[in-house]
Amino acid sequence: MNHLYCSLCRKKYGLKEILFRCPKCNEPLEVVCELPKTNKDDLTRRRENSLWRYKDFFPLKGKIKKISLNEGGTPLIKSFNLGRKIGLRSLYLKNEILNPTGSFKDRGTSIGISWALHLGFDKVGTVSTGNMAVSVGAYAARAGIKSFILVSVGIPKNKLGHISTFNPLILEVEGDYGQLYYESLKIGKKKGIYFINSDNPFRVEGQKTVAFEICEKFSFDVPDFVFIPVSAGGNFFAIYKGFKEFYNLGFIPKIPELIGVQAEGCSPIANAFKKGKKSIERVKNSQTIAHAIANPFPPSGNRVLRIARENKGKIVSVSDKEILNAQKLLSKYEGIFCQPASATSIASVIKLKKEGYLKGGEVIVSILTGNGLNDPSVFEYYKPNLKKANLNELDSLLN
Ligand SMILES: [Zn+2]
Numbered sequence: 001m002n003h004l005y006c007s008l009c010r011k012k013y014g015l016k017e018i019l020f021r022c023p024k025c026n027e028p029l030e031v032v033c034e035l036p037k038t039n040k041d042d043l044t045r046r047r048e049n050s051l052w053r054y055k056d057f058f059p060l061k062g063k064i065k066k067i068s069l070n071e072g073g074t075p076l077i078k079s080f081n082l083g084r085k086i087g088l089r090s091l092y093l094k095n096e097i098l099n100p101t102g103s104f105k106d107r108g109t110s111i112g113i114s115w116a117l118h119l120g121f122d123k124v125g126t127v128s129t130g131n132m133a134v135s136v137g138a139y140a141a142r143a144g145i146k147s148f149i150l151v152s153v154g155i156p157k158n159k160l161g162h163i164s165t166f167n168p169l170i171l172e173v174e175g176d177y178g179q180l181y182y183e184s185l186k187i188g189k190k191k192g193i194y195f196i197n198s199d200n201p202f203r204v205e206g207q208k209t210v211a212f213e214i215c216e217k218f219s220f221d222v223p224d225f226v227f228i229p230v231s232a233g234g235n236f237f238a239i240y241k242g243f244k245e246f247y248n249l250g251f252i253p254k255i256p257e258l259i260g261v262q263a264e265g266c267s268p269i270a271n272a273f274k275k276g277k278k279s280i281e282r283v284k285n286s287q288t289i290a291h292a293i294a295n296p297f298p299p300s301g302n303r304v305l306r307i308a309r310e311n312k313g314k315i316v317s318v319s320d321k322e323i324l325n326a327q328k329l330l331s332k333y334e335g336i337f338c339q340p341a342s343a344t345s346i347a348s349v350i351k352l353k354k355e356g357y358l359k360g361g362e363v364i365v366s367i368l369t370g371n372g373l374n375d376p377s378v379f380e381y382y383k384p385n386l387k388k389a390n391l392n393e394l395d396s397l398l399n
Helices: 040-045 051-057 081-086 105-118 131-143 157-164 177-191 201-207 209-217 234-248 268-275 301-310 320-334 340-354 376-381 391-397
Strands: 003-006 012-014 029-032 076-079 090-095 123-127 146-152 169-173 225-229 257-263 314-318 363-368
Touching (some): 051 209, 076 209, 081 090, 081 320, 081 340, 090 209, 105 123, 105 201, 146 157, 146 177, 157 169, 201 234, 225 234, 225 340, 257 301, 257 340, 268 314, 314 320, 320 340, 320 376
Parallel strands (some): 146 169, 225 257, 225 363, 257 314
């Protein structure tokens, strides 16, 4: 039977209980649902191109109002120029930028909001200052319901402007940003607001479809490595869950090695992984240009550590300099402008190739999680190749 499950203490809870974390051990809960009786041929024949092509893999049974902006179905592009430059024969880019609001978050928001409506909520919320805030704002508008966005003090004006276009109530909250996640779950319960935060079990259900799409694109022969930027840890878990479900159905021969990537200036999970610890420690004074993944105390951090250990994965970190370099290379060689947080995945591909961990012949997928335009603060690092000219100088200058 479908239920919510704590992978640490193995306790089960009802699927419709308004629970996000295990009341016993405070670890994030996950959805366990009966896998559909389908096969590979049936999957590949499906016409729906959005993530709703995997509808029977979600715990949404019965009458469901689908809230969708056609998320998912993003391209998996083979990198010719950058791959060659790094010395890799088979580097692929999963371009999540092409989701409706410019990031992978839309996958989780679509399922999360559809579930919230199914439970009878008419208000949703999230704790975010970037991609997720924009995504929840947009999907709430689409659903015709109210949204509440909790952000930390000092949020850049351009981000605030982007979120505001969807007209949510935004609360700029003073105090510890990591703690805001936990407070939101408490206040949500009291006020009847369904919080679709980073590792909400139903958000994870939407985001696991990235793995499904990768498997289908490779005709069910999976890549060797998947590089994933890691913040709260919800998306790393989601992608693992997706591969695991296809593996359990016998669709794929193995689960790829998952490499989680953090920014050096805020890398609680990578720090714990390096030291061989089972739980994360809060990072003080986090500082990185990859704002979208700067979570000093990731709510799914311990779960990411468990997966990395059990599944032969790795959690690594890269410096701001490496991130910025990777972002520039992606723009210059592939024509894809992603945000710094997304560029961490390419930065670590470059790093692990230099260190010899990657040999060159492996099949590698790098997840590009979000659009560079969602985080325009990095433009200050780009010096335009600009010359002033008047009309009669064009002939001599355009050489
Ligand atoms: Zn538990």
